[in-house]
Amino acid sequence: MFELSQLRCFVAVAEELHFGRAALRLNMTQPPLSRQIQILERVLDVTLLERSNRAVRLTPAGQRFLADARHLLKLAESAAALARRVASGKAGSINIGFTATSAYSYVPALVAACRRELPDIEISLKEMVSSDQLKRLDSGEVDIGLLRPPIPRGNLSSFRVTAEPLVAALPGGHPLAQADQSRLEDLASEPFIMYEPYEARYFHDLLVELFSRASLVPNYVQHLAQIHSILAMVHSGVGVALVPETALNLRFSGVVLRPVLMQWQRPAELFFVWRSDNDNPLLPVIAGIARDLAARAGSIQSMDRSIQ
Amino acid sequence: MFELSQLRCFVAVAEELHFGRAALRLNMTQPPLSRQIQILERVLDVTLLERSNRAVRLTPAGQRFLADARHLLKLAESAAALARRVASGKAGSINIGFTATSAYSYVPALVAACRRELPDIEISLKEMVSSDQLKRLDSGEVDIGLLRPPIPRGNLSSFRVTAEPLVAALPGGHPLAQADQSRLEDLASEPFIMYEPYEARYFHDLLVELFSRASLVPNYVQHLAQIHSILAMVHSGVGVALVPETALNLRFSGVVLRPVLMQWQRPAELFFVWRSDNDNPLLPVIAGIARDLAARAGSIQSMDRSIQ
DNA sequence: TAGGTCGATACCTTTTTTGGATGGATCGGC
DNA sequence: GCCGATCCATCCAAAAAAGGTATCGACCTA
Incomplete structure (x- = not known):
């Protein structure tokens, strides 16, 4: 030839x-x-x-x-x-896994920022629960995971991109909705809509710990995995719930969200995770974008919260 | 690199x-x-x-x-x-020039045969009068000319592909149309539609010689270049004309075509012409196809004429 | 820790490519 | 019609590149 x-x-x-x-x-x-x-x-x-x-x-x-x-x-x-x-790292393709909840606010912001700064790259997004993301990260099917703790030791690197308080989700006409904020013990005495322990393990475990630390035993009336399903239940008066603040982005009518007073609290965290030995040149670039975004969003978030 | x-x-x-x-x-x-x-x-x-x-x-x-x-x-x-x-010569492209009259029968047959035997070639067809074809052959803009004599000496090669008799074109209701064939002197005494001496020089000169050899002086009522225009004139009763037999392919209603008895006659000839130094590999292949077609069409034509 | 695997390196041989000199054919001017 | 100029092909020696053998070094397995 x-x-x-x-x-x-x-x-x-x-x-x-x-x-x-x-x-x-x-x-x-x-x-x-x-x-x-x-x-x-x-x-x-x-x-x-x-x-x-x-x-x-x-x-x-x-x-x-x-x-x-x-x-x-x-x-x-x-x-x-x-x-x-x-x-x-100016072109190429990357696979990103994300949890359902992160899709409400952080993922769209990240994708938009990437499209703006790296117009020639191809981003493939797949929604899956954190444990699946960890598996796919390990197998290399996914380059970046946007997932909930815990992150196992091993060859994974990560940093936190969001940390948001939990807020009470109440039916519009509910007596507790009249106050500017709720107390955890008030919620515990209501019929409570809880997270599914496997599909939504992170939020399930987080709430279990929350109530346990406050020595409260809530009245679980329903277990669900998806936040929008939980809000739908709240809307129809089945009970009250605790959801991450980002649920605001769902703009679910007939449901009001209220800050909750808690002695011990822990924010709902989302991490940007990748395999340390992943050599996709887009990885460091996108990680940088994600970090910037987290920093900026963090400050805006606290501003939002202060004027709320 | x-x-x-x-x-x-x-x-x-x-x-x-x-x-x-x-x-x-x-x-x-x-x-x-x-x-x-x-x-x-x-x-x-x-x-x-x-x-x-x-x-x-x-x-x-x-x-x-x-x-x-x-x-x-x-x-x-x-x-x-x-x-x-x-x-x-199994692929490639070739430029073919052809006269208006050859488009009635020979050109479509040639193109069809080429498409069948050389499906991957690109044929570009351009209608032009013989003299223009000779110019374009010389400049290389055209690889093959399908044109009327005379073919100048020089670096051109050629062979004859059609030789067809002239036939009388008569209005449907014309007295001469009743007979199976016409005589040249009958036509010469009718109003006669003649070929334009520049645009259709070949047919013009051919007819001039024809009448001159027969010592006839026809009554030219109109000069036209295109055969279909001549037939239209015949149709509307302006006069009679002599056209190549291939005019049959026009299927011009209201006009009848009749063989003409002539002492001295010469067929209307069409030649396949190319520059001897043209190295387009398609040339010999298409020339072969054209030659076959001419031989076959020749025999069919004579058969046609015998059963007519 | 010994043996095996696998890519990189060192070094030598062979092949390929390069460039100057030259050949041979053709064209144009005198 | 001869002479010089032009231009591509060929020849040949030198240089460069590619290929092969032996070996190294890292690492994994037993």
């Missing part, structure tokens, strides 16, 4: 229609150029150029091949450029 | 993920293969493969480049194949 250097030789000769000038352009002398063209023609088994002693002309096959040669050279050039861009 | 052989090396390694096996597949030993990959990476300035001592892995940039490398190799392959096909 021929080589790209031979295509460059051929294109030069085809454009100059003169071996001497073409050789000059290629920074070589004429004899090796003649030989390269001959080799190319022998490999192809096609006469590309008609050399009368006075002029060089393209044969029809040469004309056709010239177009293809130019095309190939251009493609080779852009393949190299693309590889460089991927290596430098 | 890199070379295609390096792409082949890279694809082999990327597919085997093992330098030793890849080298085996490439019919070489492992060290030079390692070196080629290193050169490729250095030229691109991109790490394509992650070699831990236990395993070889593609980097994201390598993954992306692998797809492009495969694509490039495939394109190179097909460019070579196409060049060979063009050189052998």
